[in-house]
Amino acid sequence: MLDQLLRIVTQRGIHTRRELAQRLDVSEELLQQMIEELVHMGYLKPVVGDCHDRCAGCPFATGCAIGGAGRIWTLTGKGVRASDVT
Amino acid sequence: MPEHVITVALAGQPNVGKSTLFNLLTGLNQHVGNWPGKTIERxxxxxxxxxxxLEVVDLPGTYSLTANSLEERIARDYIIKEKPDVVVAMVNAASLERNLYLVAELLPLPVPVIVALNMVDVAESExxxxxxxVLEAALGVPVVPMVATKGRGVKLLLEEIDRLVEGEVDYLPHRPQIREDHLEVVEGIESLVNPYVPDPYPRRWVALKLLEGDAEITEMMRERMKEDTWQKVHAILHQHEDGVVAVASGRYDWIARMIRAALIRPKVGQISLTHRLDRWATHPFWGLLILLxxxxxxxxxxxxxxxxxxxWLDIVVVGGAADLANAALSGAPDWLTSxxxxxxIGGVGTxxxxxxxxxxxxxSFGFVEDVGYMARAAYVVDRFMHLMGLHGKSFLPLFLGFGCNVPSVMGARIVESPRARLLTILLAPLMPCTARMAVLAFLTPIFFGTAAPLVSWGMVGLSLVVxxxxxxxxxxxxxxGERVxxxxELPLYHIPDWRTIGLLILxxxxxxxxxxGTIILVVSVIIWALSALPTGDIETSFLATIGHLLEPVGRLMGQNWRMMVALLASFVAKENSIATLGVLFSAGEEEAQLGTILSQTLTPAAALAFLVVQMLFIPCVATVATVKQETDSWRWTGFSVAYLLIISLLGGILAYQMAGFVG
Known part of the structure; x- marks a missing residue:
């Protein structure tokens, strides 16, 4: 299931949690859990938290749309390698 | 005959009602201490x-048994080493999937499990x-529905514990299995570690934990095994670095199977508003249409x-201010009035x-951001973005470009891949920023009347296509091509907070x-000075000299020297196009509005060409500086400027020639 998730994620572009949940035939709640596990394992990483640090020095940070309400995760190098194998 | 004491361990994630059940079972017969050597309450x-x-032991609340935390280690060590007669795995029926993860980890341990399905009332209300x-059949272990807060199901649970301990029920759990392609790997590890696994530990479990990279078990086995055998195990583990995914995958497959079998979800009618809206907003076709x-x-x-x-502001405020200034400065030298x-007033005022x-x-954009739509927009355009080697995440900084290109270039910082980041930075100046939009909004009605929105649409479309x-x-x-x-997560739609939007606007x-008040004022004054010096006549001014130099290029696009100067000035700030035109055309003209003069000066084809160049032209100096700062390369900054210069001029020439051809 996790390997399938990694594989779909690497296929291309943005995926929403809902779309992935539908493709794997699981609930969004379970998908969220899988994402968290993959983050914990180092295959995915959250993006938004990263952004806030980097944006610390940006004068536009206050009126910035990036890093809004929705969280984003991206594959790590490890995640890409793993999806190549699986 | 001494009475047989049944040891029951209560396991469960935090907040599933474990303490309530513990209190119900033990009442006043409780003992609170610490786990040996630990500060965690036992x-x-x-x-x-x-x-x-029954001796009831309340295990620390844990989400899993991966030994990531002290609580997890305590819970798993207790079950393995103390071997209670029964583990009651308490799960929240309203959050079954999340809770089943712990059950998936409990089942491979050598102790029978009973699932206490708590909060069935909450699940039903949702x-x-x-x-x-059905869940019982799927799990292969007893399942007892409960509402612990109301004391419902407790007796049934006790009966079930009794029956299990007495051997009155068959205990045949359906355990999660590792993904098939890793089965041999686990078996290989198991056969190597087999002679060294200390007694209470199940061998298969140890093999799986090694594959998962469990630090505690790895350490334990490394100490116990002979060096050469350990090296063999280590080699297998190294080769199957992704074993952890295979093991966890097995658990999720198992959870999904259980859920499919035993959980009936809310009907379509009860799906949230966000979900229903998103069916349209993220649809490949309708979603794009909605965005457009x-x-x-x-x-x-x-x-x-x-x-x-x-x-109105142009006529009343700028015109009024000019009249006032004229009146106030009636005795002043001509140059000061000018x-x-x-x-x-002509520059900054405009x-x-x-x-x-x-x-x-x-x-508008604040509203769209605040309502939660932005993430949908990023999702919808992603299919197009990936053609450029970019993805929705680059869309976010690019979308910011609608406001201003500077944060857009800076926003590229969120893109991890250096190439994608550079690509985003190079593309950001092509986003039509508000300053460009304002120029567009000012000029299009002058030349195109009622077709203005259409032309503006076309210009924005053109920018995006380019x-x-x-x-x-x-x-x-x-x-x-790089894979990103x-x-x-699409956030829930919500009613916008007017304060947030108000602050953003402010x-x-x-x-x-x-x-x-700063950059545009300075440029306006410089443009004015260049247009007045050295003779006081604009036609022989320094600015005219510069403009005439640019005229050959301008002629290809139907532009006179003034328009070329306006374009050049837009490098400082996009609004300067208008400020410059305001200065240049108001010089020597009395009472006439800039719009009227412009419409008399330029043909629609030339106006179209001017707009095209304006949209695609080198970004303002602030953006260029930011490009330099973010790329840390003069080469890429130079490339960006040169590329946009060429593209914009070619675009302008093409637009003028084609418009002229079409008529």
């Missing part, structure tokens, strides 16, 4: 039922229905409300009239006014 108690005494018997519709509506609003206000009226247009943009084509070109030529992938308007 609660035990006794309970008498049907002639038996429209979910869990079938205990929203952007289109914002433009329409700008023209319907902003443009007349701008015109500086104030033509230079400052730019200030954009404020209503900008406020509408800021408010952006897309440039992206594809850069992606193919400069960078080899994202998972996005901040951005202040920034705009600050620009008008």
């Amino acid at each position: 609660k035990t108690g006794t309970c008498h039922f049907d002639g038996h005494t 429209g979910m229905k869990v079938e205990p018997h 519709g929203i952007v289109g509506f914002i433009f329409w609003l700008t023209y319907a409300v902003g443009a007349p206000l701008q015109e 500086l104030v009226v033509d230079g400052i 730019v200030l009239t954009f404020l209503p247009i900008l406020i509408i943009f800021f408010a 952006l897309a084509l440039s992206g594809i070109l850069f992606h193919k030529v400069l960078f080899r 992938a994202f998972i996005m 901040q951005r308007s202040k920034a705009f006014l600050a620009r008008a």
